[in-house]
Each structure stands twice: as structure tokens, then as C-alpha cells.
Amino acid sequence: MTLILEYPNTQLKECLIEELQLQCTSWRFAVEANNLSPWNRIPEECANYIKDYMTGKGYQFDLDRVSNEAEIYARSVELKGDGKDAWIFDVDETLLSNLPYYAEHGHGLEIFDCMKFDEWVENGIAPAIKSSLKLYEEVLSLGFKVILLTGRSERHRNITTYNLIKVGFHDWDKLILRNPEDLKKTATLYKSQKRDEMIEEGYRILGNSGDQWSDLLGSSISDRSFKLPNPMYYIP
Amino acid sequence: MTLILEYPNTQLKECLIEELQLQCTSWRFAVEANNLSPWNRIPEECANYIKDYMTGKGYQFDLDRVSNEAEIYARSVELKGDGKDAWIFDVDETLLSNLPYYAEHGHGLEIFDCMKFDEWVENGIAPAIKSSLKLYEEVLSLGFKVILLTGRSERHRNITTYNLIKVGFHDWDKLILRNPEDLKKTATLYKSQKRDEMIEEGYRILGNSGDQWSDLLGSSISDRSFKLPNPMYYIP
Incomplete structure (x- = not known):
């Protein structure tokens, strides 16, 4: 029962994480293509994404x-x-x-x-x-x-x-x-x-x-x- | 035994897929930041990546x-x-x-x-x-x-x-x-x-x-x- 209940939650979580990844990639694309207005700091929700990008292979x-x-x-x-x-x-x-x-x-x-x-x-x-x-x-x-x-x-x-x-x-x-x-x-x-x-x-x-x-x-x-x-x- | 043998292969495959994803993302960024010389067609190894990007949420x-x-x-x-x-x-x-x-x-x-x-x-x-x-x-x-x-x-x-x-x-x-x-x-x-x-x-x-x-x-x-x-x- 626990497993069945957890399954959709895990899936939902994965979907949300994937969506956030795509949104932060999209933000990064907008930065690199010079589409953004002046900005002061990275979007808070992309903090982990940017950290992973900067410290990883990307x-x-x-x-x-x-x-x-x-x-x-x-x-x-x-x-x-x-x-x-x-x-x-x-x-x-x-x-x-x-x-x-x-x-x-x-x-x-x-x-x-x-x-x-x-x-x-x-x-x-x-x-x-x-x-x-x-x-x-x-x-x-x-x-x-x-x-x-x-x-x-x-x-x-x-x-x-x-x-x-x-x-x-x-x-x-x-x-x-x-x-x-x-x-x-x-x-x-x-x-x-x-x-x-x-x-x-x-x-x-x-x-x-x-x-x-x-x-x-x-x-x-x-x-x-x-x-x-x-x-x-x-x-x- | 089969499982044990397959495990590293699956991991290796996942690593290679992840690496290819990153390389194709990197290629896409080079396009969008205007870093590339004139190019005729997308890199062959990025065909699926570009298809997924164009037809998906990205x-x-x-x-x-x-x-x-x-x-x-x-x-x-x-x-x-x-x-x-x-x-x-x-x-x-x-x-x-x-x-x-x-x-x-x-x-x-x-x-x-x-x-x-x-x-x-x-x-x-x-x-x-x-x-x-x-x-x-x-x-x-x-x-x-x-x-x-x-x-x-x-x-x-x-x-x-x-x-x-x-x-x-x-x-x-x-x-x-x-x-x-x-x-x-x-x-x-x-x-x-x-x-x-x-x-x-x-x-x-x-x-x-x-x-x-x-x-x-x-x-x-x-x-x-x-x-x-x-x-x-x-x-x-």
C-alpha cells in the first residue's frame, strides 16, 4: 500500500524537478543569448541548478x-x-x-x-x-x-x-x-x-x-x- | 550473476547518455550565444536531443x-x-x-x-x-x-x-x-x-x-x- 501511494508522489516530484531544470536551463539560455534585462542575482529557485552547472561538467x-x-x-x-x-x-x-x-x-x-x-x-x-x-x-x-x-x-x-x-x-x-x-x-x-x-x-x-x-x-x-x-x- | 554484470553496464550507459545530453546542451548554447562558425546541419549525435528539445517543453x-x-x-x-x-x-x-x-x-x-x-x-x-x-x-x-x-x-x-x-x-x-x-x-x-x-x-x-x-x-x-x-x- 505504501509503495502504491508513494509511486505517484515520486513521479510528481520527478516531473516538478524536471520542469524546474528546464526552466533554469531556459533562464540560462536567456542570459547567454543576451535576452534578459539587467539582473542583480540569479533566480532563487535556480540556485542549485547554477551551482551544479558551475561545479560540474556543464x-x-x-x-x-x-x-x-x-x-x-x-x-x-x-x-x-x-x-x-x-x-x-x-x-x-x-x-x-x-x-x-x-x-x-x-x-x-x-x-x-x-x-x-x-x-x-x-x-x-x-x-x-x-x-x-x-x-x-x-x-x-x-x-x-x-x-x-x-x-x-x-x-x-x-x-x-x-x-x-x-x-x-x-x-x-x-x-x-x-x-x-x-x-x-x-x-x-x-x-x-x-x-x-x-x-x-x-x-x-x-x-x-x-x-x-x-x-x-x-x-x-x-x-x-x-x-x-x-x-x-x-x-x- | 546477470544482474551484477548488467548493473555497471546500465550505469555506464546512463553516464554516457548524461554526457551526451550535456554536450548537446553545450552545442545549443554555443549556437544561441553566436559562438559557432557557420554550420550546415546539427551534429548527428545530437539529432534526438534537438528533436526532444523542439517538440518538448524546452x-x-x-x-x-x-x-x-x-x-x-x-x-x-x-x-x-x-x-x-x-x-x-x-x-x-x-x-x-x-x-x-x-x-x-x-x-x-x-x-x-x-x-x-x-x-x-x-x-x-x-x-x-x-x-x-x-x-x-x-x-x-x-x-x-x-x-x-x-x-x-x-x-x-x-x-x-x-x-x-x-x-x-x-x-x-x-x-x-x-x-x-x-x-x-x-x-x-x-x-x-x-x-x-x-x-x-x-x-x-x-x-x-x-x-x-x-x-x-x-x-x-x-x-x-x-x-x-x-x-x-x-x-x-
Whole structure:
């Protein structure tokens, strides 16, 4: 009797779990396709889904795929070799992973706390995203000039340099951080202006890797852009 | 003994199925985030995954979400009311669904056959995408001018008009189809040029809904773009 009664409940539960999985996948799709308005934190009901995604194979598969696609493209590009063939990389969640920090803060469930995050940044212990390091080295060996364009502020320059070098990144042409006058700009505007300046300096922006659409859209858009996955937070 | 031997096999099989699911989800995300190079057909190993997605709740959830997000945005926009507040819709897989056709052709597994697809188009029986019809009516009632911008060629104008009206779409300002001189252009270029012309005519392109990135990117980009899901085919 117990078994018979439990059976439909279990089925119902499984159906609800499956439905929630689909809804959270749908939310993640909306994030990655840039369909959502600015959002502050992940939907509460998707907290476990996002945690499983970020700490499981899903995130790794997505990272590997985007790096592989970028590598295929990078190898297909004919470079002029005049030192102006540029590939832009964002830093956080593109080259460096803040997953250890976000694991302590609900993977995006907690509202972003810039004080606490700054403390984490100043530790200089963010690990490399391995697939991005592979792409980075390939891009360099092909002869691209690497430009790092990050939303981090200028006062984190030293620790950012230290952290990047410690985990294997090297030989960049420029590391561009936010100056005080950039702090109030959206990332889209700040990064567009910096790309505009690169174009004025004669760079050809052939590739751009970033985990936020604000790394990729705006003016002076790259010939090809690569959107790394990030369902944890949104930067306008 | 049999049971003991079968157990690890079943587990292994489940693991492999789960891994394939994750890989196909990863592929779908790469499509939707515009990370892939031009592709001709879906990966063979993802045929069942894509079929399940398209015919199950996944596709519906994604369609509903993108329409809801677009509605929220549409309601938030202040219109000038001078007849130049424009919202662009693509047609295929945006307003009209060709799912009945693609169900007969492997949901993207078969290479696109323009002759067969043209026959399907000329039947004029494509159903409405319900969530898009809801958005369409909302956008109209808010006072936007609707412009339909499709990759279909001019010779399908009558049947396209018939099909759209039959399933509930009405009151568009323009239905723009490809002229002979547009046929060799990429969709990105053709649609960009048509948007450029709209801007010259004084339209403000406030919203744009399409299932292909080539509906949304290029020049005269809309203030907000909404990418409907479509893992079945790619139009450059």
C-alpha cells in the first residue's frame, strides 16, 4: 500500500524537478543569448541548478567549446604581422576564475558585494581558466597581439598582473584597467571607448573573448566575438 | 550473476547518455550565444536531443521567456507616437513556425533543401508561434509600428501575406522581402541595409525579434534585440 501511494508522489516530484531544470536551463539560455534585462542575482529557485552547472561538467564543456571555436577561428585568420593584429581578452571569468569566491557566495544568489570581492581580488589567488589559457597561448603563438581589457580598476593593476603571471598568462601588449573617470561608465561604454582608441592606434581587432555581452557589444566590435558562459552575474 | 554484470553496464550507459545530453546542451548554447562558425546541419549525435528539445517543453519555455522579456521591455519604452517607433519582426521561426516541415526533415539533420522548403512555404500553412503572436499584439496595442523583415524572396509575398493573416498577424506597416538583387547577399548584410533605409526614413528601431543572429547584428542595430531559440539551422 505504501509503495502504491508513494509511486505517484515520486513521479510528481520527478516531473516538478524536471520542469524546474528546464526552466533554469531556459533562464540560462536567456542570459547567454543576451535576452534578459539587467539582473542583480540569479533566480532563487535556480540556485542549485547554477551551482551544479558551475561545479560540474556543464560549465567545463561550455568553456572548452568556446575556446575550441575561437582557436579554429584564430588559425583561419590571415595576419598582417605588423604588430596590429589584436585579440582582446577580458579578465574575470574569462582568463581568471573567481569560482572559489562565488562558491562562498551562493554562485550569484547573493547580491554582489564589491568590498568583499575587492578583498578576494587583492589576494591574487584566482586560478586560470584552463581552456582560456590554452587559447591564449595559441593566439600568441599565431602572432596576435594580446590586449587585456578588464573592468577592474587601475588600483588593482599590480595584483592583477601578479595573479595573471602566476597562473601562466604572459606577453600581453596592454593591460587596460578602469581609470577613475571610467568608474561611472557602463562596461559597454568604457570597453567600447577603449576599443575605439585601439582602432585609432591602428589595431585591427580580430578576436574578442569575454563572459559578458558588455565585453563584446557597443562600438568597434571585433570581427568575431566569443561569449564565455557566465550565469552567475551580469555587468551592464 | 546477470544482474551484477548488467548493473555497471546500465550505469555506464546512463553516464554516457548524461554526457551526451550535456554536450548537446553545450552545442545549443554555443549556437544561441553566436559562438559557432557557420554550420550546415546539427551534429548527428545530437539529432534526438534537438528533436526532444523542439517538440518538448524546452523550446516552448524558451519561446515564452523571450516573448515575456520583450513585452516587459516594450511596455517600458516611451514612444514618441509620430508613427516612427518601430519594432522589427523576422518571419520564419519568429512569427511563423516551420516545425511541421523540419519534423519531416530531421529537425536540422538533413542539409537544407531550398526546393522542398519553397514548396512548403507555398502551401501557406505554417502555424503561428503563439508567444510571438501575443508579443506582436501587445507591441501593436502599445503603439509601435511593426515592420516585418524576412529573408524570404519577393515571389513569396502573396502566400506569406496570406499565411500571416490566416494565423492572426495583421496591421504591419511594411513587409520587406528579398528582391532579386538581395538574393546573393548574406542575411546580415541584406537586413542591415534594410534597417539603414528605415533609419533614413526616420524610423527609430526600438525592438527587434529574430531567431538568427543575422536578424539582429550588423548596422543600425535595434535598441534591444531578442534572440528567439533555433538550434535547427543557421543563416549567415
